[in-house]
Amino acid sequence: MLKATLELESTPTAKMLLRKLAEKNGQTLILVMGGGCCDNTAPQLYKDFRTGPSMERSGEIEGVPVYFESQLLRAYVGSTFVLDASPISGPSDSLSLETTEGYRFRFYLRKQD
Amino acid sequence: MTAALQALEKLRLPLRYDLYVEGQFVKSSSDKTFTCINPAKKTETIARVAEANVEDAKHAIDIARNAFDHNRGNWVTDYKLREKVLFKTGELIRENLNYIALLETLSSGKTIRTSTRADIPRTADIFEYYAGLAGKVHGESFYLRNGDLSAIVKEPVGVVAAIPPWNFPLVIAARKIAPAMAVGCTVVVKPASYTPFTILEVVKIMEKAGLPKGVLNVVTGPGATVGMELVRNPKVDAVTLTGETSTGRMVMQEASSSLKHISLELGGKNPQIVYDDANFEEAVNGVVFGIYYNQGESCGAGSRLLVQDTIHKKFVERVVEKSKRIKVAPGIREDSDMGALISEDQEQKVLEYIKSGKEQGAVLKAGGDKLHEPGLEDGFFVAPTVFDGVTRDMRIFQEEIFGPVLAVTPFKTEEEALELANDSVYGLAAGVWSRDPAKALRTTRGIKAGTVWINTYYLSPVENPWGGYKYSGLGREFGLEALDEFLETKVVYFDTSGAVHKPHERLVIKE
Numbered sequence: 001m002l003k004a005t006l007e008l009e010s011t012p013t014a015k016m017l018l019r020k021l022a023e024k025n026g027q028t029l030i031l032v033m034g035g036g037c038c039d040n041t042a043p044q045l046y047k048d049f050r051t052g053p054s055m056e057r058s059g060e061i062e063g064v065p066v067y068f069e070s071q072l073l074r075a076y077v078g079s080t081f082v083l084d085a086s087p088i089s090g091p092s093d094s095l096s097l098e099t100t101e102g103y104r105f106r107f108y109l110r111k112q113d
Numbered sequence: 114m115t116a117a118l119q120a121l122e123k124l125r126l127p128l129r130y131d132l133y134v135e136g137q138f139v140k141s142s143s144d145k146t147f148t149c150i151n152p153a154k155k156t157e158t159i160a161r162v163a164e165a166n167v168e169d170a171k172h173a174i175d176i177a178r179n180a181f182d183h184n185r186g187n188w189v190t191d192y193k194l195r196e197k198v199l200f201k202t203g204e205l206i207r208e209n210l211n212y213i214a215l216l217e218t219l220s221s222g223k224t225i226r227t228s229t230r231a232d233i234p235r236t237a238d239i240f241e242y243y244a245g246l247a248g249k250v251h252g253e254s255f256y257l258r259n260g261d262l263s264a265i266v267k268e269p270v271g272v273v274a275a276i277p278p279w280n281f282p283l284v285i286a287a288r289k290i291a292p293a294m295a296v297g298c299t300v301v302v303k304p305a306s307y308t309p310f311t312i313l314e315v316v317k318i319m320e321k322a323g324l325p326k327g328v329l330n331v332v333t334g335p336g337a338t339v340g341m342e343l344v345r346n347p348k349v350d351a352v353t354l355t356g357e358t359s360t361g362r363m364v365m366q367e368a369s370s371s372l373k374h375i376s377l378e379l380g381g382k383n384p385q386i387v388y389d390d391a392n393f394e395e396a397v398n399g400v401v402f403g404i405y406y407n408q409g410e411s412c413g414a415g416s417r418l419l420v421q422d423t424i425h426k427k428f429v430e431r432v433v434e435k436s437k438r439i440k441v442a443p444g445i446r447e448d449s450d451m452g453a454l455i456s457e458d459q460e461q462k463v464l465e466y467i468k469s470g471k472e473q474g475a476v477l478k479a480g481g482d483k484l485h486e487p488g489l490e491d492g493f494f495v496a497p498t499v500f501d502g503v504t505r506d507m508r509i510f511q512e513e514i515f516g517p518v519l520a521v522t523p524f525k526t527e528e529e530a531l532e533l534a535n536d537s538v539y540g541l542a543a544g545v546w547s548r549d550p551a552k553a554l555r556t557t558r559g560i561k562a563g564t565v566w567i568n569t570y571y572l573s574p575v576e577n578p579w580g581g582y583k584y585s586g587l588g589r590e591f592g593l594e595a596l597d598e599f600l601e602t603k604v605v606y607f608d609t610s611g612a613v614h615k616p617h618e619r620l621v622i623k624e
Binding site: 032038041048049074076092095097100104111 | 337340379
């Protein structure tokens with residue numbers, strides 16, 4: 001399975017945000033890798049998101065399940081996905097929940113050794 | 114000095130914009146504001162804009178609801194009024210074209226040539242086209258077999274929430290607002306936060322055109338609060354969004370709680386298929402235009418070049434040659450072919466994709482860097498970039514970059530071209546280049562996309578419905594089809610027999 005070859009990591013800021021938002025929103029948070037248009041590929045944190053059959057669970061970060069579109073996941077094989085977050089200065093148009101805390105999730109990929 | 118630069122010198126920056134609710138420009142209830150910068154010169158603040166919160170969004174929705182339910186200014190019923198307001202709006206946009214174009218370029222980074230010659234005239238086109246349709250949505254009537262009369266009446270759905278993106282701020286706002294307004298809906302718009310104020314300039318124009326109070330309202334603010342309120346609020350009847358795919362899915366999910374009409378345009382990774390019998394130079398120009406127009410920040414960008422192996426090398430060389438000639442400069446300059454990306458965040462994402470292309474084994478043939486030349490150092494400029502040898506397992510083949518990065522993949526046969534073209538979660542648009550009409554049409558039929566251009570690219574006149582297959586969205590904008598997104602159908606069944614006992618009643622009543 002492809003998902004076995006993708007590793008997930010996160011920075012302390014990303015971890016802090018996930019913990020804080022889980023406390024506020026309960027245990028139904030899901031992190032999905034959205035794609036396309038003006039936000040292109042970016043982590044999106046939603047409450048009660050219905051993933052559907054085209055998405056694959058890649059693991060979890062701080063207890064929050066992480067989902068990718070199966071078709072896109074194949075391009076991530078052999079990488080470590082690192083979830084990060086940085087402060088935003090103005091309003092974000094994303095519906096992702098961390099924006100309500102003044103942050104936006106980012107990610108970067110590291111080649112696995 | 115060009116007209117745009119002269120106009121810029123007269124502007125007193127930063128400009129100030131408030132929310133527009135019930136025919137008035139008002140501060141947000143929190144009195145908070147946010148700043149919009151010039152992406153070509155990040156130290157320059159273009160505008161301070163009121164930042165709405167959930168309460169402001171609720172208030173705007175209430176106003177739009179009230180305007181619809183009470184037929185404010187006869188908006189819902191008087192199609193002649195709607196026609197006049199929308200047509201006059203188009204006319205006044207043309208009269209103020211240079212000023213609006215300047216603001217569009219300053220906030221979005223796009224070139225002034227694009228704003229002046231494409232975006233703003235197209236915005237006027239959209240208002241005028243739908244003005245012309247305001248009085249022509251009639252439904253139909255006919256006699257049934259039993260002689261009774263059926264009248265199929267079209268009625269406006271009600272309150273529409275419109276959420277456009279930042280890449281074509283006015284064109285996309287207009288393509289949501291104008292058809293909704295043409296059929297008698299009232300609207301709340303939440304523009305993108307990088308580019309929120311040109312729609313507010315259009316609102317000023319619409320007031321002069323006779324827009325009744327409460328019919329169109331604008332709330333500027335965050336997606337997760339203001340945007341989500343527009344999507345969830347049960348007083349909203351329809352949502353039209355252009356944005357990212359998971360956002361679209363979330364909008365659909367949230368809107369399902371009150372069964373709203375939904376229209377979504379969610380992105381693309383569009384193939385340009387070039388056969389070896391294409392007019393070589395014509396196809397080169399179409400491919401170069403298709404990727405660098407609007408800095409590649411377009412769902413319609415032709416970001417995957419699929420080129421037949423027999424001409425592959427020569428074709429890529431020519432595309433690279435022309436890519437290197439693209440003049441990257443602040444959009445305000447008349448000689449700029451490609452302007453700044455919208456933000457530092459977007460620039461970083463594009464550079465990250467370029468890095469992934471290199472790491473995953475694609476061959477960089479042009480560009481690949483942020484540009485630091487004098488005049489570009491304060492903006493978000495990335496060089497026109499071409500990658501050859503791209504395979505379907507690479508991120509730059511699969512993911513929408515929304516930047517000036519072309520991914521080239523050679524193919525041998527017609528079948529392989531189609532297979533590669535459709536190997537995407539998206540299905541928004543495609544280009545086919547060939548002198549063989551039969552082959553071009555076979556390919557067109559096989560492509561799963563909402564628009565296929567043959568021997569041209571990107572033309573999307575208001576008459577043509579625009580939207581996608583697969584994860585590129587749901588519903589259509591533009592054309593006559595856009596009206597359907599904002600209409601309900603009511604059947605009026607009229608008995609013409611006058612019979613006291615109607616035949617079907619015998620199922621229950623014996624005599």
